[in-house]
Amino acid sequence: MKFSKSHTLKEIAQIINCNYVGADDFQVFGMNEIHVVETGDIVFVDHPKYYDKALQSAATVILINKEVDCPEGKALLISDDPFRDFNLLTQYFKPFQSANVSISPSAKIGKNTIIQPNCFIGNNVTIGDNCVIHANVTIYDDAVIGNHVTIHSGTILGASAFYYKNRPTGFDPLIYGGRVVIEDHVDIGALCTIDKGVTGDTTIGAGSKLDNQIQVGHDTIIGKKCLIASQVGIAGCCVIEDEVTIWGQVGTNSGITIGKKAVILGQTGVTKSVVGGKSYFGTPIEESRVKLKELAYVKQIPNIIDQLKSK
Numbered sequence: 001m002k003f004s005k006s007h008t009l010k011e012i013a014q015i016i017n018c019n020y021v022g023a024d025d026f027q028v029f030g031m032n033e034i035h036v037v038e039t040g041d042i043v044f045v046d047h048p049k050y051y052d053k054a055l056q057s058a059a060t061v062i063l064i065n066k067e068v069d070c071p072e073g074k075a076l077l078i079s080d081d082p083f084r085d086f087n088l089l090t091q092y093f094k095p096f097q098s099a100n101v102s103i104s105p106s107a108k109i110g111k112n113t114i115i116q117p118n119c120f121i122g123n124n125v126t127i128g129d130n131c132v133i134h135a136n137v138t139i140y141d142d143a144v145i146g147n148h149v150t151i152h153s154g155t156i157l158g159a160s161a162f163y164y165k166n167r168p169t170g171f172d173p174l175i176y177g178g179r180v181v182i183e184d185h186v187d188i189g190a191l192c193t194i195d196k197g198v199t200g201d202t203t204i205g206a207g208s209k210l211d212n213q214i215q216v217g218h219d220t221i222i223g224k225k226c227l228i229a230s231q232v233g234i235a236g237c238c239v240i241e242d243e244v245t246i247w248g249q250v251g252t253n254s255g256i257t258i259g260k261k262a263v264i265l266g267q268t269g270v271t272k273s274v275v276g277g278k279s280y281f282g283t284p285i286e287e288s289r290v291k292l293k294e295l296a297y298v299k300q301i302p303n304i305i306d307q308l309k310s311k
Contacts, residue, residue, distance in 0.1 A: 007027075022075025026075045028060070031093070038059075046065050110128040113130060127139075137155050138156045138158075140157060157196075187210065189213070189230070192214045202217075202219055220238040232251070237255045238256050
């Protein structure tokens, strides 16, 4: 998430009432999670296990719960609770805007686009030309939808994802300030849920087709011309490269990559990243020819046992 204008390190520290390491006028341009962070951004880290990853990332400002040696060219924000203060910054720069109408006045809807009854179109949503948004679709704030897109009934774009910090008092949600971006010529079936990015974008690439009842987690990027069947669950921060086919009831771990033109057969558990151009099956995931051969061998076990008993 980029700020509307740059802010100084001192200004950011005053917003969250914390100490800092760096020049007062050190420039800050945005804030992002570790996997999408860019130069000029703030990233937060609250566990020593991830200190080095955050300090060596592209982030320019590290929101951290301990003063550490600061790499050259970077600055620190010292907080007793970086998770809380990252949420405070999200609320400050991207505050929730309520709506009391079905289609926000700030929404932009293109030529020849049809919005069926009982839809909700949130603040600052952009919908391109020649789209069809069927009844009872909900599109949260800031979503961007391209041209020639079809979204079927009951689908929700932009809900918050399953991302919490476990505290003694209960689970504390991470507040989201990102977007959903749907590129041109995408079809999305009924009752799908596509979560917004934390501070970046959850993206569905041009020409991709999604069946009914699919879940796409926060900050996941689905490439161009992908085909995804019903009841697939894709976790957050995944990368699904171009022309991937995913059949029904597949589930993925977070943060995995599925390579270009891979085929994931039904009911597979994608427990790790896989290269493109191959077919996969099973849990844990393996190349389908290997997994199916293993299953064929398993079926022979009773016969082998009977043979051993008869000797």
